[in-house]
Amino acid sequence: MTTHSVVEAIARQQQLTESAWLRRLIETTLQSSGVVLQAGSNDEPPRQARLTIRLLADDQALLHARARARGMPMATYASVVIRSHLRGVAPLPTEERALLNQSIGQLSAIGRNLNQLARLANQGRKDVGPSREDLRALLRACEALRNHVRQIVDANLRSWEAGHG
Numbered sequence: 404m405t406t407h408s409v410v411e412a413i414a415r416q417q418q419l420t421e422s423a424w425l426r427r428l429i430e431t432t433l434q435s436s437g438v439v440l441q442a443g444s445n446d447e448p449p450r451q452a453r454l455t456i457r458l459l460a461d462d463q464a465l466l467h468a469r470a471r472a473r474g475m476p477m478a479t480y481a482s483v484v485i486r487s488h489l490r491g492v493a494p495l496p497t498e499e500r501a502l503l504n505q506s507i508g509q510l511s512a513i514g515r516n517l518n519q520l521a522r523l524a525n526q527g528r529k530d531v532g533p534s535r536e537d538l539r540a541l542l543r544a545c546e547a548l549r550n551h552v553r554q555i556v557d558a559n560l561r562s563w564e565a566g567h568g
Contacts, residue, residue: 410424410425420455466480474496475496493560494559495559502555503552503555506551509548510545
C-alpha cells in the first residue's frame with residue numbers, strides 16, 4: 404500500500420479531503436510539539452468560502468431536479484437554500500424578482516398618471532380627467548396587479564417550503 408493510498412483512505416474515512424486531513428495532521432503535530440500558532444486570517448472563512456459536501460445519490464438527484472426546476476445551477480440552489488435556512492428568509496429567484504420589478508414599474512406609472520390628474524383637478528380644471536368608467540378600470544387593474552404580486556409571493560413561499568419550483 405502506498406503512502407498516498409493510505410492518506411486517501413484515512414481522509415475518506417474521516418469525510419475530509421486529503422489536503423484538509425493533512426492540514427489537520429500538521430496542526431495537531433505542531434500543537435503537540437508546543438508550537439503556538441498565531442490566530443490569523445485562516446481562522447475565519449473568506450467572504451465567499453467554498454464548501455464541499457457529499458450527498459447520497461438520490462439526494463443529489465433530488466437537488467439536481469429542484470435546481471433545474473428553479474432554473475439554477477445546483478451549487479447556486481444549494482447555497483440559496485442553506486442561506487435561506489440559516490437566515491430564516493424565503494429567497495426570491497432572479498426571474499420572479501424581475502416580474503415583481505415590472506409590476507412595481509407599472510404601479511409607478513399608474514401613480515404618476517394619477518398625480519398628474521390630481522394636479523389638474525387641484526388647479527380647478529374639470530374638463531380634463533378620466534370618466535367614472537376609466538377610474539373603475541384603473542381600480543380593477545390595480546387590484547389585479549395586487550393579486551398577481553400576492554400570488555407570486557405566495558407561490559415563492561410555497562415552492563421553497565416544498566422544495567419545488
